[in-house]
Amino acid sequence: MAIEFTKYHGLGNDFILIDNRSSSLPVLTPEQAVKLCDRHFGIGADGVIFALPGENGTDYTMRIFNSDGSEPEMCGNGIRCLAGFLADLEGESRNKDLYRIHTLAGTIAPQLMPDGQVKVDMGLPRLLAREIPTTIAPAEEKVIKQPLELAERIWNITCVSMGNPHCITFVEDVAAIPLETIGPQFEHHPVFPQRINTEFIQVVSRDYLKMRVWERGAGITLACGTGACASLVAGVLTDKCDRTATVELPGGPLQIEWSEIDQRVYMTGPAERVFTGKL
Numbered sequence: 001m002a003i004e005f006t007k008y009h010g011l012g013n014d015f016i017l018i019d020n021r022s023s024s025l026p027v028l029t030p031e032q033a034v035k036l037c038d039r040h041f042g043i044g045a046d047g048v049i050f051a052l053p054g055e056n057g058t059d060y061t062m063r064i065f066n067s068d069g070s071e072p073e074m075c076g077n078g079i080r081c082l083a084g085f086l087a088d089l090e091g092e093s094r095n096k097d098l099y100r101i102h103t104l105a106g107t108i109a110p111q112l113m114p115d116g117q118v119k120v121d122m123g124l125p126r127l128l129a130r131e132i133p134t135t136i137a138p139a140e141e142k143v144i145k146q147p148l149e150l151a152e153r154i155w156n157i158t159c160v161s162m163g164n165p166h167c168i169t170f171v172e173d174v175a176a177i178p179l180e181t182i183g184p185q186f187e188h189h190p191v192f193p194q195r196i197n198t199e200f201i202q203v204v205s206r207d208y209l210k211m212r213v214w215e216r217g218a219g220i221t222l223a224c225g226t227g228a229c230a231s232l233v234a235g236v237l238t239d240k241c242d243r244t245a246t247v248e249l250p251g252g253p254l255q256i257e258w259s260e261i262d263q264r265v266y267m268t269g270p271a272e273r274v275f276t277g278k279l
């Protein structure tokens with residue numbers, strides 16, 4: 001069977017997009033996704049994203065497999081790419097700019113902007129230890145500047161769920177963090193029963209943060225949208241940044257806002273089509 005795909009990226013966080021609108025089950029297994037994501041023996045990507053029929057009154061459903069085959073609840077860069085992909089698929093019959101997408105993290109709403117960027121209503125951040133989830137604090141408490149011992153060092157971590165789990169730590173110099181060795185130790189630390197995405201943040205000013213990330217199930221990536229949102233929330237909670245800031249990632253900048261009005265997080269950034277192909 002031939003399967004068509006489109007390769008997209010959001011600031012270098014890259015995905016294989018599959019038109020799965022005729023079935024509610026992904027046409028590929030997690031094992032097949034792992035093979036396709038391989039950068040030497042496959043197409044190469046950080047994950048595979050499926051555009052499925054909508055559920056619960058939404059326009060579409062997004063499912064995603066990480067490059068290790070695990071299934072995360074949400075993906076910020078991925079949902080911008082999905083919005084671009086859906087607009088391509090709908091072509092001339094498209095009659096809206098704002099999609100309501102069902103995800104394992106709830107309904108997320110990406111909007112295609114006139115300048116080509118995609119602005120996403122990422123929903124409410126979740127802050128309680130049980131919502132992350134983490135056992136580092138009592139279930140009903142927030143995890144803000146909590147000490148975590150790892151690699152012979154104490155890291156003060158703040159945890160935020162954007163549907164998927166994030167652990168944020170503020171550092172003097174992001175370039176000096178040995179991500180390859182430290183990242184997996186955070187990801188598999190026993191206080192995170194569902195593993196964790198870890199963001200290292202350097203505060204350049206109250207509206208400009210530099211970020212590097214180790215992603216659960218994908219390792220080092222050039223950008224992480226949910227991670228940038230979680231990091232801004234962590235920065236506000238620890239009084240390191242304003243509610244609106246640019247988060248600069250290795251792949252480029254994202255604009256993030258934690259709205260004072262509705263307490264929801266908004267992310268704006270690009271989604272770029274790279275090529276199409278047939279498996």
Ligand SMILES: N[C@@H](CCC[C@H](N)C(=O)O)C(=O)O
Nearest residue numbers: 072075076077164224225226
């Ligand atoms: N890169 C994504 C996040 C993808 C999921 C993540 N690896 C997880 O397992 O939670 C983003 O842009 O948000």
